Amino acid sequence: MKSxxxxxxxxxxxxxxxxxxxxxxxxxxxxxxxxxxxxxxxDNTWDWMQEIKEKDNNCIIFRNETGDRxxxxxxxxxxxxxxxxxxxxxxxxxxxxxxxxxxNMIKHLERGKVVSSTRIEPPLHPPxxxxxxxxxGLGTDEFEDYKFQLFVEEQEKINKDKTTQGIFAPWMMYKxxxxxxxxxDPLFAPMELEDSDIxxxxxxxxxxxxxxxxxxxxxxxxxGSRFKDGLEIEKEIPLPDGTIWYKPKDSQEYLELRQNxxxxxxxxxxxxxLHDDLMMPKIGKKYDIGFVIKNCNNQILYxxxxxxxxxxxxxxxxxxxxxxxSQTLYDLNERxxxxxxxxxxxxxxxxxxxxxxxxRVDFITKxxxxxxDSGEVGDMEYDIFEISIKKLDTxxxxxxxxxxxxxTYLEK
Numbered sequence: 001m002k003s004x005x006x007x008x009x010x011x012x013x014x015x016x017x018x019x020x021x022x023x024x025x026x027x028x029x030x031x032x033x034x035x036x037x038x039x040x041x042x043d044n045t046w047d048w049m050q051e052i053k054e055k056d057n058n059c060i061i062f063r064n065e066t067g068d069r070x071x072x073x074x075x076x077x078x079x080x081x082x083x084x085x086x087x088x089x090x091x092x093x094x095x096x097x098x099x100x101x102x103x104n105m106i107k108h109l110e111r112g113k114v115v116s117s118t119r120i121e122p123p124l125h126p127p128x129x130x131x132x133x134x135x136x137g138l139g140t141d142e143f144e145d146y147k148f149q150l151f152v153e154e155q156e157k158i159n160k161d162k163t164t165q166g167i168f169a170p171w172m173m174y175k176x177x178x179x180x181x182x183x184x185d186p187l188f189a190p191m192e193l194e195d196s197d198i199x200x201x202x203x204x205x206x207x208x209x210x211x212x213x214x215x216x217x218x219x220x221x222x223x224g225s226r227f228k229d230g231l232e233i234e235k236e237i238p239l240p241d242g243t244i245w246y247k248p249k250d251s252q253e254y255l256e257l258r259q260n261x262x263x264x265x266x267x268x269x270x271x272x273x274l275h276d277d278l279m280m281p282k283i284g285k286k287y288d289i290g291f292v293i294k295n296c297n298n299q300i301l302y303x304x305x306x307x308x309x310x311x312x313x314x315x316x317x318x319x320x321x322x323x324x325x326s327q328t329l330y331d332l333n334e335r336x337x338x339x340x341x342x343x344x345x346x347x348x349x350x351x352x353x354x355x356x357x358x359x360r361v362d363f364i365t366k367x368x369x370x371x372x373d374s375g376e377v378g379d380m381e382y383d384i385f386e387i388s389i390k391k392l393d394t395x396x397x398x399x400x401x402x403x404x405x406x407x408t409y410l411e412k
Contacts, residue, residue: 004032004102004172005083009075010093011039014048015140016220021052023097023145030058032102035083037075038063039190060084066412071190074409077183080175081406089172096143096218098152104215105172108163113208114173116166117215118159120148123245124221124231130166130211130279133243136218138231143218152216162213166278167199170217173207181205182402186409187268187329192254192261196273196281201400203281211278226254260327266306267330268399271368284368286396290345291364295353305336307364308349314339346393347371350386360384 006024010017017036024034036059038046049061060082064070080088087109089102105115122135134151137143181201188194202209226248234249250258265273271284289308293300296313298320305311305320313336321332349367351360360383363370371392379388 001031001103002087002106003085004106005079005085005088006032006034006091007037007076007079007083007088008034008091008093009037009039009072009079010041010045011069011071012041012043012045013093014041014043014045016094017045018048019140019143020091020093020095020097023095024091025056027097027099027149028102030056033058033060033084035060035062035079035088037061037079039069039071039075040064040067064410066410069190070409073184073186073189073191073194074406078406078410080178080183083175086175087172088175088178089170091170091217092219094220094222095170096145096148096220098149098216098218100152100156101215101217102172104156105212108210108212109172109174111174111177112206113210114167114171114177114202115215116168116171116209116211117217118211118213119168119170119219120151120155120216121219121221123243124248126245127239127241127243128279129277130164130168131219132216137220139220143220148218155216156214159213164211164213164278165209166211166276166280167202167209168211168279169195177207181400182404185268185402186404187264188261189409190257192257193265193273196275197265197268199275199279200269200281200283201402203283204397204400209280222254226250263306264328264330267328267335269396270307272365283396285372285394286399287368287371287392287394288346289367290343290348292339292343292348292350293353294339294351297353300353300356301336303361304364305332307367308335310335310337310343310345312337312339312341312343346389346391348388350388351384355384 008020021034036049038049046063053059053061062078062082076090101117105117108115119131120134121131122138123133127133136148184194185197188197232249233246235247237245237247239245270286274282276282290310291304291308292312294314296315301313301317301320317336325332375389375392377389
């Protein structure tokens, strides 16, 4: 069997990282390389990594020395850069490996393919057909590894050699294919939506996205990010099958990042995040749209600017630019203009902000689908909107490749 590299970033999440590393060595031995990356942790993560490195010759360690969180969006790519093997697997620090994790993924892997394992999770996220909800412990101190491995053995027999189309972590691919599109987009650093973005780009590149239904890991879910403050159960939600979804309270850091990264997503893709039930990306069309808005204000500007390529307004937007520029990698001076500026977008949509309501805002956020279904070149009116379409070229393919210098994010 080929040796692969496990890429595992972590931030102040030592008990889970130890469990992930130990599960790889316990169930898979030392044939596979483990690359662990410490994101300026404030616990003993780096000390422990150095101790492991002294004993494990097939281990690479790296520390972000900036003191600030750069996130797994950056550190996954640093891990891929450092790894020695031509095949790697993205692996979360709160995951547990199984004896056939690699074997039952790599048998499906070729160049031009990305293969996912099947997650087994406690009921902390809603169920879905791409995973198995089965509780073998909510934390490292209560994880029932023996029962989990017995369950996996049965599932491997039931689902032997089965695959479906779709992708979610953990996943495996050739390093060369990953590097061909530039890896993760730092637009989504330190975290949140970086996975959906790269999955879209894999799909647009033409890579086949496969989930192995007889490769398994246990995933304790978001312990270094969304639920990093502990499992405070916010709601208990009964599901149709009679089970309970225990919804934990999200960390404040996660909530703030999520809002910001959705705004970056809308700027980049022009649609919401879309996928089918098995997590296969569904990619909307990206058009060059300009909004021309009378009676605008900064709140309207905040709400609508991410949904277009250019926005032309009649209010003083200097305060918005100053406040928002630290929240995005986009140059807002190339997106926000005076209403009198020259307009060169393929599609121009004019309206009065005083006439907006929630239904009309919803129309704006669905423009990509509406144009794809029924857009025609020419001038027309719909409700309060004056629409001028010069052409219906689409630009989503321009999102495939990313260029970045990793070291700029890792310099002190």
